Amino acid sequence: MPIKYIPYTPNTIEGQAVLDNITRTKRVLRYRENNEVYNRLERGMPYYEVETVEQVGEPSENLIMRGECVSNCAYLKEQGIKVDLVYIDPPFASGVDYAKKVYIRRNPKLAAKIREAEKTMEMEELRTFEETMYGDIWQKEDFLNWMYENLQAIKSIMSENASIYLHLDYHIGHYVKILMDEVFGEERFLNEIIWCYSDAANSKKYWNTKHDTIFFFSKSEDYVFNYEEVLREHSEGNIKKYKYEDEKGKYRLFGKNIQGSPIQWHRDVKPEWEKTNPELVYRHYLKAGSLPLDWWTINPVNQAAHEKQDYSTQKPEELLERIIKASSNKGMVVADFFGGSGVTAKVANELGRKFIHCDVGINSIQTVRDRLVAEKASFTIKEVKDGVNLFRNPQQTMDKLATLITGLQTKVEGVSNFWLGAINDSKLGTVPVYVPDLIDSQQKLLDIPTINRIINQEIQNLSINAKKVIVYYIDIDDEKELKKFIKENNATTTDVELKDLKNLLHETVVDDELEFSITEGKGEYTVSIDKFTSDRLQQKINEFNEKRNLQAINKGKKFEPINISEEGLELIELISLDCKNSEGEWFSSTEIKIDKLGYVIYDGEKSKDFWNGKITSKEKPLRIKVRNISGDESVVVI
Incomplete structure (x- = not known):
């Protein structure tokens, strides 16, 4: 159970556009769960106990947090921590299962033999298998409601001069742009950035997709944008073409009209000053470059092997370097609430910024931890104690649940997908079983709206005569109040049994x-x-x-x-x-x-x-x- 709920804003609802309360949103967006979003926002962000897991290096303000976006924001807000720049690369609602390739290591007992024959003995083939990291499979309405709540939480801990970059693609980006307008205001929209990348084309039936979209919003009119840091530099090849080393070992640039630029900066620079101040000359040269544009051609990670972390959704460091240089200054706090491979934290640390990396998957936490250890960074690792052992990530837990519930069968005739499956009981017959989707944080709390849906919609929609249903929960709003509500409002003859999912999960976890x-x-x-x-x-x-x-x-x-x-x-x-x-x-x-x-x-x-x-x-x-x-x-x- 959460310790308490922390308001998103001092007055959560008043003045906020909540999906369905203005005419334009009603026309453009239709959601099945508007009231539940409204209720959750009104209740506030769940604040759980947070445990310090590890301290790496000297004490610092840098954080790595394992937990969901909303509960992480609750912790940050309770601690009075503000962030100055947010980059998020959330699930794209792409319908894809993302897997991690797991490599079997070499047997150390054979290490001596391998060393003895290191030049003649062929390296044995790497043996691997794959594990699902998470499933990016959502109903559109569920995804958008989930994103709306996340965006409200993120906004609540952004400083007044902060900005946010939201990275998506064609699957759902156009819908989320409308949510961003509602949360931050249409007037705070600054750019739709197109990230173009080269990759193998595989279709002859339509135009191959080779770009992602990044939405750039600010929280207020007073935001950071260092355009001089991201002037479009001329290629290294052209720089070398007009550079030579003089007799004193100093680098100079020939005064040339490079790539057709109308600026011939050499007319403004004295030759003597050019010899003694080569670095200043170089910067002067770069200022002849073009102002930054909203389309970027940056190679994906698989073209830069030194960056690879064997993380399926990893983004290139160059992409984050451009964003962080442009929209933050040294000493500012850069946060990524879907941190993945940790590229945001790694680049922020290199550029002298503070970082906050958050993710729900243990693989993400371990990847960024090891990555930052190699960089000699200092940081603290914390874990949100929501009472659920998620194995390595929510997707693997959901895959495992069907085998943990004794007698559970999935895809039972007459039982809809709302239920995880059903148990065949010798006395009661078919017993449908509901389990909250751990991938969707909104389902963690069992409250009256959820129970109301179960007893007045889902049970009545069953095409079997169920004498009993089992409802598992992670958090429960008020168990006595819920049981009273069921007793007073259940118009069916079906008994509803409530069970704590945490007990089931804890019983099954066995350490190595x-x-x-x-x-x-x-x-x-x-x-x-x-x-x-x-x-x-x-x-x-x-x-x-x-x-x-x-x-x-x-x-x-x-x-x-x-x-x-x-x-x-x-x-x-x-x-x-x-x-x-x-x-x-x-x-x-x-x-x-x-x-x-x-x-x-x-x-x-x-x-x-x-x-x-x-x-x-x-x-x-x-x-x-x-x-x-x-x-x-x-x-x-x-």
Whole structure:
């Protein structure tokens, strides 16, 4: 349950356009759940307990938060934290399932053999399987209501001179532009930016889509825009063409009319000053460039391998660099509430800004954490304690739920998609089961509007005679009040049983198992990992092997299954030792990460060493944390 609800604005509704209360919106947008959006806004943002998970580097204002956009904004508002620039790249309502490729690491027991034959022995083929990160599959109305609530929450923690860039594509962007008009005001719309990118074309039936859309809004008339930081620079090739090194080692530029520019700046610069101030000359040259335009040609990430994080929705650093330079100054706070691969936080840190990275998926939190560790950044990781163990992300939890509820069958005849499925009870017959969609934060709270819909619409729409339905909830508004409402308003003979989903989830989560030994000598401690067991991962691998083997049989081919050694060390991605705290927030005194090729990254520094199954520290370790290749983390107190 939330500790309390925090208003979006001092007076939440008065003066706000809430989807259906002005004529233009009524004509353009039709939503099924207008009243629920209105009720949620009136109630405010849910404020949960927030736990500090880890401190990296020196104490700072930089934050990484695992949680949903609205609850993260509630925390920021309660703490009085304002943001100066927002970039968000939310789901696009594209109807696509996004997957993460999971790489099996090399067996460290073979590391010595590989090193001995490193030039003659061929590297074994990388073995992988995929896991769904999240499903970008929405009903249009649900997505727009969800986005509307998020935008209201984000606006509530923006400073008066802040601006926001909202990144979408053709699937839903034109609808969300109207929501942005309602939330920030049409007069605060500044640009529709077109990001053009080169990528393989795959259709001969229509024009291939090679651009995304970014909407640029400000909160007030007083906003930051540093146009000089983003003047369209001439290509590096042309700069080199008109640059040479003089006899004193100073760079000069020939006074030329570059690319047809009418400005011949050399007429304004004395040759002596040009020799002694080459950097100023260079800046003067760049100012001859064109003013920034609203279409950008920037290569996608797959054209810049040094940036790749193996994160399916990752955006290029150049894109964020342009936005952050233009719309913020050093020391300002840059926030991304759908942080994904962490490119916003990484670029903001490089440019001397403070950053706030938020995401609901544990893979996102781990990706940006490791990325920033490599950059030697300082930050705090926090987690919103909403009472639900989401495994690695909400999509995987939803996929798992159908197997966790005993006897549940999906796609039961006579039971609509509103229900997750139904249980066949020997005494009661078919019992429909409702489970809130964890991907849609609006469904987390079971309240009177939801119960009213269940008893006066969904139960009555069932084409079976259900004696009972089961309604799972994550948060509940007032259980006594809800049961009283059901008793007084349920016109059917169907019994409604309420169940707490958190109890079901907590009972099913089993940590990975770790066996290790510690030796001390020569001023350091060595932790040897003897065995690692992950039932969840092994089950995934078994499912993958069965599926691929069946496909191979159907095609008359032979399939080589993924086999894990008895020690299971191929399933480990990261090991961290805490030599400072035996409980509470984690402090990584030293850590190693094994990349997909089997090489070790020591405290963010890449190497060409193969992992040998050990980690060392100068201080006595108090706790050890192990992250498996799918992102599950287990902590053992030593």
